[in-house]
Amino acid sequence: xxxxxxxxEGLTVRFDTPDGEVQAVSGLNLEIAAGETVAIVGESGSxxxxxxxxxxxxLSKNGRASGKATLxxxxxxxxxxxxxxxxxxxxxxxxxxxxxxxxxPSLKISRQLTETLEVHQGCTRAEADKxxxxxxxxxxxxxxxxxxxxxxxxxxxxxxxxxxxxMALLCExxxxxxxxxxxxxxVTIQAQILxxxxxxxxxxxxxxxxxxxxxGVVAGLADRVFVxxxxxxxxxxxxxxxxxxxxxxxxxxLLASTPRIDTDLENLEPIPGRPPNLQRLPKGCAFAARCSVxxxxxxxxRPPLKGIAEKRTCACLLVxxxxxxxx
Amino acid sequence: xxxxxxxxxxxxTEFSVSGTGLFQPKRALRAVADxxxxxxxxxxxxVVGESGCGKSTLGRSLLRLIEPTAGRVVWQxxxxxxxxxxxxxxxxxxxxxxxxxxxxxxxxxxxxGDIIAEPLTVFEAALSKADRRARVLEVMDxxxxxxxxxxxxxxEFSGGQAQRIGIARAIITxxxxxxxxxxxSALDVSIQAQIINLLQDLKHKxxxxxxxxxxxxxxxxxxxxxxxVLYLGRVVELADKxxxxxxxxxxxxxxLLSAxxxxxxxxxxxxxxxxxxxxxxxxxxxxxxCAFRTRCPLAEARCATRVQELESVAxxxxxxxxxxxxxx
Numbered sequence: 001x002x003x004x005x006x007x008x009e010g011l012t013v014r015f016d017t018p019d020g021e022v023q024a025v026s027g028l029n030l031e032i033a034a035g036e037t038v039a040i041v042g043e044s045g046s047x048x049x050x051x052x053x054x055x056x057x058x059l060s061k062n063g064r065a066s067g068k069a070t071l072x073x074x075x076x077x078x079x080x081x082x083x084x085x086x087x088x089x090x091x092x093x094x095x096x097x098x099x100x101x102x103x104x105p106s107l108k109i110s111r112q113l114t115e116t117l118e119v120h121q122g123c124t125r126a127e128a129d130k131x132x133x134x135x136x137x138x139x140x141x142x143x144x145x146x147x148x149x150x151x152x153x154x155x156x157x158x159x160x161x162x163x164x165x166x167m168a169l170l171c172e173x174x175x176x177x178x179x180x181x182x183x184x185x186x187v188t189i190q191a192q193i194l195x196x197x198x199x200x201x202x203x204x205x206x207x208x209x210x211x212x213x214x215x216g217v218v219a220g221l222a223d224r225v226f227v228x229x230x231x232x233x234x235x236x237x238x239x240x241x242x243x244x245x246x247x248x249x250x251x252x253x254l255l256a257s258t259p260r261i262d263t264d265l266e267n268l269e270p271i272p273g274r275p276p277n278l279q280r281l282p283k284g285c286a287f288a289a290r291c292s293v294x295x296x297x298x299x300x301x302r303p304p305l306k307g308i309a310e311k312r313t314c315a316c317l318l319v320x321x322x323x324x325x326x327x
Numbered sequence: 328x329x330x331x332x333x334x335x336x337x338x339x340t341e342f343s344v345s346g347t348g349l350f351q352p353k354r355a356l357r358a359v360a361d362x363x364x365x366x367x368x369x370x371x372x373x374v375v376g377e378s379g380c381g382k383s384t385l386g387r388s389l390l391r392l393i394e395p396t397a398g399r400v401v402w403q404x405x406x407x408x409x410x411x412x413x414x415x416x417x418x419x420x421x422x423x424x425x426x427x428x429x430x431x432x433x434x435x436x437x438x439x440g441d442i443i444a445e446p447l448t449v450f451e452a453a454l455s456k457a458d459r460r461a462r463v464l465e466v467m468d469x470x471x472x473x474x475x476x477x478x479x480x481x482x483e484f485s486g487g488q489a490q491r492i493g494i495a496r497a498i499i500t501x502x503x504x505x506x507x508x509x510x511x512s513a514l515d516v517s518i519q520a521q522i523i524n525l526l527q528d529l530k531h532k533x534x535x536x537x538x539x540x541x542x543x544x545x546x547x548x549x550x551x552x553x554x555x556v557l558y559l560g561r562v563v564e565l566a567d568k569x570x571x572x573x574x575x576x577x578x579x580x581x582x583l584l585s586a587x588x589x590x591x592x593x594x595x596x597x598x599x600x601x602x603x604x605x606x607x608x609x610x611x612x613x614x615x616x617c618a619f620r621t622r623c624p625l626a627e628a629r630c631a632t633r634v635q636e637l638e639s640v641a642x643x644x645x646x647x648x649x650x651x652x653x654x655x
Contacts (some may be wrong), residue, residue: 001501043515103593142605156606186377187542188603188622191586195602213516216545216588220595239592261572261587261592267527268549270520290517307499 003264004031006041006092006175011077013047013231014053017062022278024050025232027067029305034174037201037208039222039239040253041215045275047231048211052177056094057084073174088118090192093168097180099160103152109136111149113167120171135166138203140196158189172204179211194220215258219243222310227251230276230286233305236313247314249291285317293318330404331365332503333389338362338398340388342379344611356611360560361398363637368503371530371537373551373568375544381560382540386457386506389478390422391415391536397470420450423497427509429489433481440477443495450500462499468530470495470525481639487518488582491525498529506538511546523549544587548572553643556580559610559618562637566644577646579619617648625650 013025032038037212042048054065055076069076071092076084096102104112113135114128123131129148136144139162152160161181168176174179178197182190198221201208205314212218218225218239225242227235227250235248246252275289276282288298305315319326340359345351358381366372371373376384379652389395389400391407399406407418423446426432433442444463446455454462464474470491481489490510497505511519527550527582529535539550547554547568554571556579557563564577575581582601590597608614620630627650635647646652 020435043517158606184605185588187544187583189378190588191600192604193604194588195600214588215590216595217517219590219592220588222592243590243592254516255590257517258518258590259523259543259549260590261545261548261584262589262591264572265549268520268523270524271517272521274487274518275515 003170005034006069006071007031008051008067008069011051011054011069012066013050013059013063014066015060015063015216017161017279017282019279024063024231024278025054028232028233030226032175032207032209033084033204034207035201036164037210037221037223039210039212039225040217040228041212041218043213043275045230046228047177048228048299051166052094052179052209056088056092056177073215077157089116089173090171092175092177093165093171093172094177094179095161095168095181097183098271099157099164099184100152102164103160105152106201107151108148109150109152109155109163113163113170114168115150115327116167120158121284122288132166132170135170136163139166139200140165140192141166156189157185161185161193162196165193165200169206172205172305175209177209180213181210182217183212183214190217197221199317215243215255216261225323227254230281230287231278232315233313234287234315236311238311241309241312245313247308247319248316249293250263250287250317253290253292329367332368332403334399334401335389336363336399338385338388338400339396340384340393341396354611357560357613358610359388359395362557362562363398363558364555364562364565366538367537368506368536369530369534371550371552372538373539373547373554374538375542375547375554375559376557377542377607379559379607380557381610382542382557383508385557386424386508386538386540388633390506392424416449417479418537420446420500423500423502423505425490425493425497425505425507425510428513429486429493430481430484431491432493435481438478438480439484439492442481442492443499446496446500458460463495466495466499469498469529471521473610485518486514488519490514490522494522494525494529498533498535501533502535504536504538506540508540508589509542510539512541512543519546519599524551544584556583559607559613560628561618561634562645563635564644564649565637570644571639576624576640576644576651577648578625578651580646582622582624595625 008028008030011028014023015024023179028051040048053059055069065077067185113132117123117128117131132142133148141147141162182193210221222239225239226233229250235251246255253271259270271290276286284301285303288294302316303315308314308319308321338359339361341355341357343353345353376382386393400408440463444459447459467474472491490647511522543609551568553567555562558579564580575584585601605622608621616631616633617635620626635649637645637647638652639645640652
């Protein structure tokens with residue numbers, strides 16, 4: 001197996017709120033190799049975004065991260081802000097959901113793109129311009145020279161997202177984090193951007209973390225999938241295994257409640273209730289209250305994440321290693 | 328066939344937008360361009376398209392929440408476009424709407440009991456307080472809200488519950504038609520499924536007629552009987568659900584179907600995606616002829632010369648594309 005370029009160990013994110021402390025991410029262990037695409041799937045509040053905001057040093061003021069998040073052996077969490085600035089944008093960069101808020105509305109595209117090259121790579125203006133325009137072209141922006149001189153508001157949503165991706169890729173980062181990169185886009189534009197990610201992955205061998213609530217997007221792009229619920233990973237598996245043979249009751253329920261474009265379904269099977277309040281997490285399994293197979297022990301013991309097969313982990317007391325799942 | 332519940336003839340809705348410069352004349356943005364269709368009682372018509380295609384404007388124009396510029400909206404045999412606002416108010420008892428943003432569409436200063444009861448105070452003013460309360464509790468039960476939530480305020484509810492409140496408010500007058508404008512797109516998958524199933528149940532229980540507006544074709548496949556695909560204010564394809572998914576005809580519909588993500592990695596890898604190039608054109612400056620021709624893989628010279636009219640390619644299946652329909 002290729003070497004992991006990024007790794008988290010026991011990554012935990014807490015927020016101080018007026019109503020007490022909230023643990024948004026609990027002890028996340030994740031590894032990713034060069035060229036690999038790992039997807040993190042979950043619903044609102046599952047902690048999927050906070051995980052990587054903490055890695056990028058972008059938590060809001062009341063947030064704290066603990067544990068380890070190492071990029072090629074260096075822990076990003078313990079770095080000073082100044083040190084982090086060296087890595088952020090150069091070795092690790094992030095693409096956000098809303099391209100309008102990710103871009104500075106008062107600066108031309110040109111300035112926003114060349115800044116990173118001048119800061120990180122000491123490029124001259126002319127050199128930076130040249131490379132930035134070339135990158136705009138490779139992310140599929142037609143007429144890149146003209147677009148380069150525009151302001152973000154002059155571009156469509158899909159174009160802005162391409163600019164964000166170009167910006168993130170300019171220094172050829174080792175790890176690219178895409179947080180719901182297509183959620184704000186129309187379906188036909190989403191297809192363009194997903195195609196672009198697949199293509200860029202091949203060309204740059206970038207490790208990609210795809211954070212998404214959309215199982216369809218994940219199925220099309222990921223190699224490996226982490227499913228999160230209430231701040232914890234509940235299941236991890238290679239993409240084919242996860243969709244073909246999901247083990248955790250939450251993963252199963254999520255798949256059963258997803259409408260499909262490729263089949264006629266009579267009805268969806270919704271998950272009853274709603275995700276728990278992170279301030280008042282139950283003693284046992286966080287999913288037990290909504291789970292159709294939960295037993296008494298599930299309400300008392302918090303299930304640990306354990307290996308159940310090769311490259312597969314699952315956090316459910318009722319799922320045994322290499323055995324049949326509960327009926 | 329019985330006469331349709333609602334028949335729409337060449338409805339057009341334009342907005343006036345300011346010109347590019349300070350002294351430039353105002354320009355007309357045609358959000359809905361001459362759309363005609365009819366809907367039978369008990370049927371669910373899906374309206375699908377991407378942002379800016381006019382699907383929400385169409386929904387609002389039908390209820391005259393936005394005044395259409397031209398065309399007729401015939402409700403049970405009577406054109407409602409010319410009605411006075413008082414007459415229109417009475418019609419709204421039968422025609423209700425459910426909105427996308429469940430929390431923003433509820434008045435934050437009213438208790439949910441008052442929100443749900445409000446249509447009754449307008450349409451059934453004679454109802455006693457006790458009867459009104461009974462009706463509210465009954466409808467809350469129907470949509471899956473506990474009766475003890477009556478005196479709470481909207482901010483205390485999650486998105487899914489807030490959408491249940493919106494649905495309760497819409498169905499309390501026992502309307503015949505409900506226009507649902509992206510009712511689940513703000514919700515998480517697991518909650519989305521709850522609301523979709525609730526709408527399905529209501530449809531069967533009360534024989535509701537629904538116009539379901541969404542950008543999501545996989546939801547359309549679950550809930551609609553017939554589907555109308557819009558592009559830049561015009562209908563490009565109208566067909567029964569089965570025909571639309573098994574045999575889409577219009578190049579835009581085909582692209583839309585192939586672009587929608589499938590939650591199955593093997594299918595996703597195997598299928599050929601038609602990736603459209605470029606962005607949809609601005610409705611302020613639509614291309615001549617067929618609006619889709621600038622992105623269409625089948626476009627020919629003739630597509631630029633005239634607007635495509637809907638024509639029948641099979642019983643109940645219409646498309647606006649002479650290249651495909653003509654079988655060149």
